[in-house]
Amino acid sequence: MKHVTDSLTDYLDGLLNQEESAAIASHLKECSTCKQALAQLKELFGAFEQEDVLAPSKRVREHFLEALKSEQTTKVATTLENNINVLPKKSGVRILLKIAAGIALLFGAFMLGRNQNERQANQSLATQEYKMLEMQQTAMISLMGNQSPSKRIQGVNLITKFKNPDEEIINALVNRLFLDKNMNVRLTAVEALSMFAKSETVKLAFIKALATEKDPSIQIAIIQNLVRIQAQNAAEPMKYLLEQEDTQPFVKEEINRVLGEII
């Protein structure tokens, strides 16, 4: 039998069938050349097994995870586009992907349309909100003209619905403060106006009201508001109140207390 050196690798790897293996084993017993070749091959295989498996440094994983994360946040549309370019031409998959891209485009357009509808809906919602405010303003003003004081108070209190009330509403409230016969309505008007005390109109109204208002609790509410906004020209009407005989003593006390704070 001729030498079996060519088959020794398969023999060691166990790739031969029983018959072939047996033939080689019997040859090895008689042939020292092949026996030596086998020993050498075993040595080489041993070296393969002893070879260390190295681990790459941590940065490989870190960079990979970073790249993966940024890929995940990339827009779907762009990856789809790239992938079509990467694919070999004439591929059926390429055509399929083109169709898919078409569908995606269609879907995208649909979503865009939907989005626009939504925006329009939002716009009309905003318009409706605006109309609501308008209605509330009308309601407020009409309520304030109502015969029943409680309705008028209700109207005045509607002011909380407005973040930036227009001049008309402010004037309506000022009118309540000056003209309303019911003390409670006037007091509520002061409270409502105090939210907009920074406005020149309101400030002037407070100062003017101080001269005309006879109810002590409203006088005090106005005084406190004027002090809060540090209205310089409020001192004169306050001093005038001090001189009046019919001014309640506790109102005078209050004026004396706050006059220092103003000047």
Place this chain on the structure above:
Amino acid sequence: MKELTNEELMATVSVGNLDMLKVLFERHHKHVFNFLYKMCGDKMLSEDLTQEVFYKLMKYRTSYNHGNFTSWMFTIARNSLKTHFRQHKENHEDISSVTYALTLVQDDIESDYSTLQKALATLSASDRELIVLHRFHGIRYQEIAAIINSTPGAVKTKMSRAMQKLKSVYLKAI
């Protein structure tokens, strides 16, 4: 829960489940790194190229054809290395050879490289890659044929010649 095969995992990655690529990375990045390191002998380069391989797996995920995953992965690794050396050669105007050589760092030979690795370094790149893929990574002839674009029969013949060369170099060295 049954562990998913590489191919099943890659199939889910290809349809957009990128998280599954993490599993494949954990399973294979060491293999890719060691393959590259055996081929070029440069740890930093091997790390860079390992990253590149997984980056390409991610980028080209939809072109995965549902074939053997490791074959595909090593094909990418091999091409990345080839591209690197081709660019490297162009930059250095070295036209003497189109194959890439193992760039063992001379000072470190005694300490860092095993006798086997040094013996492997004397082989041509194409012989070396057959042995590394087959012996270290257990890739069968058929798959190697797919990776290097050859036939299983040709791979087997070439492999046995390469092993003969390696054996003689190795035995002289020890």
